Amino acid sequence: MADRICWNCGAKNAPDARFCTNCQSYLGWDTASGDDSGGGTKPGEPGPSPTPDGGDETPGPAGEDGEVVSPDGAVTTDETAPAAGSPEVTVATPEVTLTPDEPARIELVIENPTKVVDGYDVELVDPPDWLELVSPEVHLMPGASDDVELSLEMRPGPMVVAQRAELTLRISSQEDARRYAVAELLVHVPAYGPRVGITASPALIRLEDAGDGSFTLTLDNRSANHPQTLTLAGKDPEDVVDFRFSASTVEVEPGSTVDVRVEFSAPQPPPGEQRNRQLAVAATDDEGPMPATITLVQSTTAAPVDAPIKLQVQPSTIRLEDAHDAEFDVLIDNRGGHSGVTIALTGVDPEQRLSFAFVPAQFVAAPGKVTKARGLVRAEPPPPGTQATHPFTVVATDGATDASGDAMLEMTSSAAAIATAELRANPERLDLGRHRQGQFTVEIDNRRGVRPLNVAMSGRSDDGTVRAVFAPAVVVVAPGAIGYSRVSLTSPHPPAGRQATRRLHVTASDGNQDLDASVEIAQVRPNRRPTAGRWLIALGAVLVMVGALLLPWFIGLSRPDLDPIGIAQAILTSTALQSEFVEGPVRLLLIVLGVLMLFGIAGKDGGLSRKSAVLVVLLAAGYLVFLAVTPGMTLSALHIGLPLIWIGAALGYAGGILVRMKD
Known part of the structure; x- marks a missing residue:
């Protein structure tokens, strides 16, 4: 008899096998064909095989991408909804209790609604790591149902905390994973x-010479699977100890421990004694307190003998330069004492020239330590360029005993600012030329000084003729700086034609000392007399020639003809002496003398011009005398000609004198 071939997986089975040994599919469907060779029709192939769910209706049309359209037109997907023919599941124990010692039993009723034999897998959806599901193999005949008992167990490992977990069971068909059912389950871990x-x-706990201590309180919840909240408190029989908990209320998580730091303060016993105390600490929950006891042993040493305090001034020698006050440290040494000492600080100097201040002026010197205070001493500085020494003493008193420390204040005053200052004139030589006024700058150099310099400016010349104005007249120069003052001066002209040099002395005074600088002033005044004299000579000569050549001399008489040849012929042919014969030659002589005056300009001392001018005056005057004493001559009133000649002669003579005055 031929082997039966499984219609589902193709495996070979015994001829009388009803189920496939490989996939457990039902093999009885092919008996209706009467073919023992296994070539019968498989479910789902064309033929008279029934539908998977046992109904007579035909499956609805298939949608896109695996969608199934139900007879009423609804579309579902195999990923979100069970396919037709899914098992029907009833949970008989929807809520179970699970402990480490006893697994939880779950009873299910699973029904196979299809017309085929099917197996079902039962599994948890996203179960927690500590949970394990034990499920038997489930195979159901078509239309059959069965009670299935499942087991939930805790996996070995960490403790599972008390909780209520909502789980989901998935019962899936082994034939078609799209046919499945889900069931909700509540698991309670008590x-x-x-x-x-x-x-x-x-x-x-042992404390020596101390009242404060601490210890650690360990709360152990490692054996319980649920959190426990505790309230902490402490007490001692005498009710004198103060307890301080880092947390007064503590929640201890399951399977863990918590350390709480407890600090306490207990009064110390008298010096040299010992005292024992029992400290009781309780952790209280809903069931009541849980105590813990600590033994406290306190002891104190005998009261020590205090050594007197010591005082030291640092630095012991204080040096000041150009300053009024200085700071120093006062060190109070109480390292030999065992209790604080309240002290007050004062300063004493035998000369009574110093003033003192202390910060703080009164304080407590801590035992076993050196306490530092700040001191300030002030004094008037000595005169500039000198130094002074002032001894003083700092006293610390506690009302009963005193401690003191000596120190020395050395004060030095640098030289006055004017002693290191310099006064400079810029420029040191001022050439005024032909002018009377000029300006220069005075520099007050205080770069080597350490004090401000305040000076008043003044100036004087050797002959007292120069007047100087300073802007500003008072100059304040900071240390390390240079001050400036602008000087405007007026100097009279020297004599004409000479050059003069004057020296102006500039003084900067602070009231005690002076700084001096000098400026050389150069001036020149040209000699304009020779030039003016030459111009006068030229003008006088022109006037003489104009008066002799062009202008009439007497009123009513015309100017004669000055032709020398005609004058000579008239004299030779005339039988009597006439004035017109005399005036012509005189005019010609005056013209010649005017020309000689002009020639005198070229001389060095103007002598020719002066002599010519004198001759002009004598000739003109002699002519008038001649006319007056000679019979037959007519002397009428003078016209403009002769006065103009005399004026020209006077100007020429004065010019000759100016030309001679070179200095």
């Missing part, structure tokens, strides 16, 4: 475990 353990460490 709280279990003992109360929190409480331990104090250390259990014995």
Whole structure:
């Protein structure tokens, strides 16, 4: 008899096998064909095989991408909704309790609604790591149902905390994973475990010369799977200890421990004694307090003998330069004492020239330490360029005893600012030329000084003729700087034709000392007399020639003809002496003398011009005398000609004198 071939997976089976040994599919469907060779019609192939869910209706049309359209037109997908023929599941125990010692039993009823034998897989959807599901193999005949018992167990490993977990069971067809059912399940993990353990460490505390201490309180919840909240408190029989908890209310998570730091303050016993105390700490939950006891042993040393305080001034020698006050440190040494000492600081100087200030002026010197205070001493500086020494003493008193420290104040005053200053004139030589006024700058150099310099400016010349004005007249120069003052001066002209040199002395005074600088002033005044004399000679000569050549001399008489030849012929042919015969030659002589005056300009001392001018005057005057004493001559009133000649002669003579005055 031929092997049966499985219509689902193609595996070979025994001829009388009803289920496939490989995929457990039902093989009885092919008996209706009467073919023992296994070539019967497989479910789903064309033929008289029934539908998977056992109904007579035909499946609806298929949609796109695996969608299935139901007879009523609704479209579902195999990823979101179970396919037709999915198992029907009923959870008999929807809520179970799970403990580490006892698994939880879950009872299900699974029904196979299809017309084929099907197997079902039962699994949890996204189960927690600590949970394990134990499920038997489930195979159901078509239309059959069965009770299935599942088991939930805790995996070995960390403790599972008390909780209520909502789980989802998925029952899937082995034939078609699209046929499945889901069921909700609530798993309750109950709280279990003992109360929190409480331990104090250390259990014995020793304090020497101290009242403050601490210990650690360990709360152990490692054996319980649920959190426990505790309230902490401490007490001692005498009710004198003050407890301070880092947290007064503590929630201890399951499977963990919490350390709480406890600090306390207890009064110390008298010096040289010992005292034992029992400290009780309780952690209280809903069931009541859980105590822990700590033994406190306190002891104090005998009261020590205090050594007197010591005082030291640092630095012991204080040096000041160009200053009024200085700071120093006062060190109070109480390292030999065992208690604080309240002291007050004062300063004493035998000369009573110093003033003191202390910060703080009164304070407590801590035991076993050196306490530092700040001191200030002030004094008037000595005169500039000198130094002074002032001894003083700082006294610290506690009302009963005193401690003192000596120091020395050395004060030095640098020289006055004017002693290191310099006064410079810029420029040092001022050439005024032909002018009377000029300006220059005075520099007050205080770059080597350490004090401001305040000076008043003044100036004087050797002959007292120069007048100087300073802007500003008072100059304040800061240390390390240069001050400036602008000087405007007026100097009279020297004599004509001479050059003069004057020296102006500039003084900067601070009232005690002076700074001096000098400026050389050069001036020149040209000699304009020779030039003016030459111009006068030229003008006088022109006037003489104009008066002799062009202008009439007497009123009513015309100017004669000055032709020398005609004058000579008239004299030779005339039988009597006539004035017109005399006036012509005189005019010609005057013209010649005027020309000689002009020639005198070229001389060095103007002598020719002066002599010519004198001759002009004598000739003109002699002519008038001649006319007056000679019978037959007519002397009428003078016209403009002769006066103009005399004026020209006077100007020429004066010009000759000016030409001679070179200095």
